[in-house]
Amino acid sequence: MSEVVGGRRARGGGAARRAERSAVRIECARFIERNIPNLEILDDEALAIIEHNAETVLEEIGVNFVENPEALKRWQAAGADVDFEAERVRIPRGLARQLCKTAPASYVQHARNPERSVTVGGRGLVLAPVYGPPFVRDADGGRRYATLDDFHKFVKLGYMSKWLHHSGGTVCEPTDVPVNKRHLDMLMAHMTLSDKPYMGSVTEPSRAADSVAMSEILFGGLEDRTVMTSLININSPLTFDGIMMGALEVYARANQAAIISPFIVGGAMAPVTVAGTLTQVLAEVLAGVAYSQLVRPGAPVIFGAFVTSIDMNSGAPTFGTPEASLITYGAGQLARRLGLPYRSAGAFTGSKLPDAQAAYESANSLNMGLLAGVNFMLHACGWLEGGLVSSFEKFVMDADQLGVLHHLAAGIDMSENGQAMDAIREVGPGGHYLGCAHTQANFKSAFWRSEVLDYKPFETWAEEGARDTMALARARVDKLLADYQKPALDPAVEEALTDFVARKKASMPDAFM
C-alpha cells in the first residue's frame, strides 16, 4: 500500500527531522503504575457465588448475537448450544471462561510518539477523555450541538493535559460532518493534532476498517502492533448487536484492542441490586471476550463495565452514586480473577453545569476508579450532563484532578529521605519546618499542586474578581488553546492521511443518519 510506504519514508526523512526539531515539547505524565493496593470489597465466597451465577446465566438463559449469522456459527463450532432462529447462544458452564484464557492480561498500545505508548493491564491506569456527547458547553456559548471545530479543540486540550495519557475517540460528536464521514475527520484530528494513543471508530465495521487503514498509514504499517483501543458496547441485557460485533471482528483480526463493555443503567438494563448487576456484567463480558477470542485467539481485550444507577423517581440515570461504586469495586475483582485488564469509572455526573454537583459526583467516581483497580478509564475528564455534553471547563477541571490520582497511586516513600528523621531532629518541639534543610531539599516535588484551583488569600482572590472554579477553568481553557502547538509529524504522512480521507469522502454520498 502506498500509505505504508509513505509512513516508512517518514522515519528517515529530512522533513520529519526538521518538524521534530521545531516542535514544542509538552509535559505528559507516564501512565499510572499503582504502588497502593486495590480495595477488595467482596470475599472469595461472594466472588465464587457471582461467578457461579454468571455461568448459570450463560448456560440456562444464554445471550443473543443478533443480525450476525457468522457469529452464531462460530459459537456452534466452539461447542455452544445455538438457537439460530432466536439468535440465542447458550454457553455450557466453563466454556466462555476457558475461551477467555487466550486473551492477554496486559498489552501495550503504541502511540506514534513512543514516549506516549501505554501499557493497559496489571497495576496500571491509563486515563482517556470523555467519549460520545452530541453537545458541548462552555462558559461563553452555553450548550449547543458539537462541531468539528469543537472536536479539534478537545483533542488539543487533551494533548496539552499533563495527566491525560490518551487522546480518546469521540471526544464530542462533530455533528456538522455527515455521519458516514465523521470517523475520518475524527481520526485525522487524533493522528495529527496529538501524538497520544487514540481510539478507532466502531459505528460500522467499514469504519473500523478505515481506522485500521489510517493507522497503517500513520505508523508505516502495523505488523500486528496494537495502536488502537476501541469501545465495543454490549446491548445490555445479554445482547450483542451485529454492528458492534462487526467492528470487534475487524479489530480483533488486526490485533487491535477492544473494550468489551456492558452498558448498564442499573434498574433498567440490569437488576436493581449490586450482586445481580455484577452477575449480569460478568456473564456479558465472558461471552463478549470469548467471542473476540473465537475471532482471533490472543486479540487484546478489556473487561469493561459502564455502570450507573437510576433515579427511581424520574428514571434519570444518576452518577457518582454509592451503588455504582460498589459495582465498580466488585467488577474489578471479577476482572482480576479472569486475568483481564479492566475498564470502568470516569468523571461522571448528571449535572448540567460544571458546578459542585458535577465535582462531587466526578470525584466520587474518579477516586473509586483508582481504588477499584481500573486499568483503562474512559471519560476521565470533560463529561457533563449524563454524557450528553462535553464541557470545556469541566475537561480542564477534571484533567487537573487526575493529578491527584497520580500522586495517590504513588504510595508512601519509605526511604531514609521519606522517613525524615533528620528533619524532626533539626526542628524539634515548637519549631517549624518551612526553612529546614529537609524541606528545602524536597519541597518542589513534595506536594501535588493544582494548576486550576484557587489557593490565594481571600483578599487577593476578592480583588481578582472572586472567581469560582468555572471562571478559573475558563481561563485555563483559553491559556491551553493559546499555548497549543501541533506535535511534529512527517508532512508526507500527513499528506497520505489527507489523501486517504479525501478519497474515502469522495467515494460515498453524505449521510446524516
Next chain:
Amino acid sequence: MSEVVGGRRARGGGAARRAERSAVRIECARFIERNIPNLEILDDEALAIIEHNAETVLEEIGVNFVENPEALKRWQAAGADVDFEAERVRIPRGLARQLCKTAPASYVQHARNPERSVTVGGRGLVLAPVYGPPFVRDADGGRRYATLDDFHKFVKLGYMSKWLHHSGGTVCEPTDVPVNKRHLDMLMAHMTLSDKPYMGSVTEPSRAADSVAMSEILFGGLEDRTVMTSLININSPLTFDGIMMGALEVYARANQAAIISPFIVGGAMAPVTVAGTLTQVLAEVLAGVAYSQLVRPGAPVIFGAFVTSIDMNSGAPTFGTPEASLITYGAGQLARRLGLPYRSAGAFTGSKLPDAQAAYESANSLNMGLLAGVNFMLHACGWLEGGLVSSFEKFVMDADQLGVLHHLAAGIDMSENGQAMDAIREVGPGGHYLGCAHTQANFKSAFWRSEVLDYKPFETWAEEGARDTMALARARVDKLLADYQKPALDPAVEEALTDFVARKKASMPDAFM
C-alpha cells in the same frame, strides 16, 4: 445539685411527656457500621519502621508540656526523663505505648435522646459538622463574622440532617458573644435545639468544667457516663500547651472523651514527606493519649490526625490533596495497631465558595475518610475556605453527600434477593428491568438518592431557572430551617440550664480576648 434533681425529675414528669408527644420526629440515620474493608496502604514492615521512629522521637527528642508543672511531675512519676526547666519530657521506648493500653478501643457517647447515642470505634463512623470558623457565608449575605444567630441556625441544620450523627461543637464562632461566655451559649444551643450528641468547650479548663456541669444538668447526673467528645489539639510539632492539657484533664477525670489531635499543615508543622509526618503524628498521639491515661486510666480518647499539606508557592494550606490522603490512610493503620478509635478527614476545601473546587476537594477527603477507617469525622459538612468559614449552602451539600458514605459502607448484599437470579431469568436478553417483579419489590431502597442535587431532564431544569448546586442548596437551607421544630425537652431541665448560664454569665465581666 439542684440541676441534677431537675434532670431526674424530667424522666417521669408530665411536662416532659407532653413535650415528647407534640414533637415532630426527625429522620436520622444510625452511625455507620462498615461492611466493607479499610484500604491498608502500608505493609507491616513500613508500619514497624514508623512505629520504631516514633519511639525514637519520644525517647531522644521528647515532647514539651508547657506551662503545666503538674503534667511534668506526672510524667516523672510514670518513669519519663523530665527536664523541668525546658519543660521537655523524654519518654523511654515503649512506655507511652504501654500507658495507652488502658484507653478503651471504643466507647459509647450518650445523647439525651438514646436513639442518637453513638459508638465511637471498631468498624463505626460517626459524622459531625464543621468546627471553629469565625466567619459564615451564605448565598444572600456573602462572607461575614459569625453570630450566635448563625450558630443557632447551624445547630438546627445539623439536627435536621439525616446523615449527620452528631451536633458537633463550635459550628461557628458566635463572635457577638464575649469570648469568656460563648461556650455557655453554644452548649445551651446544642443541648436544647438538638438531641444529638455534642462536644464540650476546650478553650479554658474552667469552660471544660462548665461543659461537664451543664451536661450533668441535662442528663440528670452523669455517673461516669460519657456524653461529650471534645477536641484537644496538639501544638505540633511535639508541644502540649497548658490550656488544652488543662481541658483534657477536666474531661478525663469526668470520663468524658477527648480527641487527641495533632494539627498539622505538612511542610510547616511536620516534615514535607508522608512517612515523616506519620512518624510525628504517632509520636504526638502516643504522648497525648498516654498523658490522658496518667490522669485517669481508662478515660476514652481518640487518635486524632488533622493533616493537610501546604502550597509551597504561597504557603497556603491546601485540602483534598493526595498527600493528605496518604497520611490519613497510614494514620488509620497506626491507630488500629494501637487499638484506639480514629479521627481524621472531613469535607475540607480551600475554596472561597461552595463551587466545584470545594466539592472536588471535599469529596476526595470524604471518600478517603470512609476507606481509611475513620471512626469520628469532624468537619464532615459545612467547612469552607480552609476552615475560616462555615457555609450554609455547603453544610447541606456535604450533609447530603454523607448519604453516599452510608450506602457505600453497607457493602454488597449477597442474599438470594441481592443475587437477583429470578430477575435475570424473568427479563432475559434484550428486555428491561423497570417493570419486573424484583425491581418493583426493591426499587424504593435500592439506590441512594440525593435530596439536594439535580436529576431533572435538561428542559425542566432550564425552565426552572437553570439552577446550579449553590442555588439548589440555598433552597434546601431555607426548607430545613422552615421545617425545623425543637426536639422535646423537659421544661424544668431547660430552666435549670438557663439558670446555670445566667448565673455563670453574671459571675464574670465580659472579655473579648
